[in-house]
Amino acid sequence: METRPNNRNWLLLIGWVFLFTQCKGSDESNQGPVTPPTPDAATTFTNPLLISGPDPWVYQQGQTYYYTHTLGDRIGLIKTQAISQLKNERFTTVWTPPATGPYSKNLWAPELHQLNGKWYIYFAADDGTQASNGADINHRMYVLENEAADPTTGTWTLKGKIAPTTDRWAIDGSVFEHNGQMYFIWSGWQGSNDPGIQQIYIAKMTNPWTLEGDRVMLTRPTFDWEMNGLVNEGPGVIKNAAGKVFLIYSASGCWTDSYALGRLTLRDNGNPMNPDDWIKAPTPVLATNADNGAFGPGHNGFFKSPDGTEDWIIYHANPAPNLGCNNSRSPRIQKFTWRADGTPDFGQPVKVNTPVARPSGEVK
Template sequence: MNLSLMLPLILQRADPCIRRHTDGWYYFTASVPEYDRIELRRARTIAELATAKPHDVWRKPASGPYSELIWAPEIHHHGGAWYVYFAAAPTREIKDGLFQHRMYAITCASADPFAGEWKLVGQIENGLDSFCLDATTFTHRGKLYYVWAQKEPAIRGNSNLYIAEMATPTTLATKPVRLSVPEFAWETKGFWVNEGPSVLIRKGRVFVSYSASATDENYCMGLLHASDDADLLDPRSWTKSPEPVFQTDYGKKIYGPGHNSFTVAEDGVTDLLVYHARMYTEIVGDPLWDPNRHTYVKALKWDASGMLVFGKPSEG
């Protein structure tokens, strides 16, 4: 993998998701600056994703419940079909200080997601009718799980983290279980946020990374972990890091790293962190409309106890 840790892999692509599929291709999707569509790229190596041609698989309609602000798509493969989970809003109306996003999914039954037809499945209902976003899925011990961020009106802040078991790739089998709320100072700078969860299962643990605070230089990442034989729907199974595990490197000018996904290097062994960050702090206006959150990739490490070590954005 020939990548510079100091330079972005792909410019102006926030909330990046890279998956290595069984066909040997790396698949990439992310939020585009216009927030109006879902695009895919693929390449045989991670470095080649930088020059891979984007392919639009879905565009927002002109009106309706999912016609605005298409955020944070993630590509997954379940049961022989492709799925992209994403957040969308009906309008840009603000309620309770938040856009009114809900989670949706599109699917493609073809083995080749670039050739097959993508269809909208609809909303992923979770029983909580409030702002939600940033869903991910993972399979563990034969069960499919759904992890996402959502506003709970009785709890201060923008969003908390929840988990549920899935009956199908687009329907839940259990009620939402709250895993984490913004509580530490590093989670509550600018906004009270836990969002952007991503899952990595290694070395006897299930890890859930997430992002916190406002989407400027204060944006950073936290970590939950549970034993891989624990009941993942029991909040008591999870341990939360009291400190951020990944944050701004002021010396190297990589600001607000977060909203990550995990993948593996071409060697099939090295775990990689995929995340976005900015290269400056002087944001004019709302950071949401600043397009310069870029996709970065770096290697992860492990300590002697089997704990995930993120290091700094500029370190291998």
């Protein structure tokens, strides 16, 4: 026999279910913050650009950018027209070292440059030999060459080791031109197989793979903020609109949160080979900012926005304290300005995971 519910009781049941559902929904909506709207990717980006990317480098050719960072066992390039969108790109491996030999291990800090109509990559590497304290003691600088119009294509050929007369441990090589002369700058030890103080050296170049004569020491750790690890490394040169030369470098050990960027300024009409013509800034120009999620910012490079109206710096930093020289270091970029005296003003490291306007003129 079918039993039908009393209409009045049925309506009461529906009412209680509706009330319970509404109250439950209100409770859940108050248990956490409202998810903010997703930033407009057409106009903004967030740092870091990648989860990992120590020793980042950007070379700009018009509105095309070539990006690289330390991969350790190979060298790769990313070709893009939107450097802020690296997360959407993939590396093209352009060179893999032999399994053994003096440049087979620990490939660090590659830099791409276009010189005399050809492409060159400068990188540090060694044979894997370590000192008792774990230091990789046989690092030297090496050079690859490619004649193709696009460095992600063609054939990369090893030109060999690039070293001055005094051939010592060397990393973080870079190239700049001043008054028609090419110069090579890098970080090295004063002695042989002596993991002590790292200093920045300079030498003239006779061609993209050969140095002229011996090295000259430009700077060593002298200020307190440079002394936590006794390191000066990662040199890179930038010029202002008037042609004034600035050498931006990393100081203190990358294994510390004291790692920071310093600045040397070449005197007007100064000789880059004369250490006395370089003036060292007494304080860091970019340093750790815990509130912004940037610990140990360093190893810089520079580029302009696609439309040429903005100057940008790229560097790596750790997202939390005490992470050292590991793959947790991630690439970040930010726009910078110039002070009235002509020096670059990098400000503070921009806050991670916060929308930032993309470089002006970048493809959307």
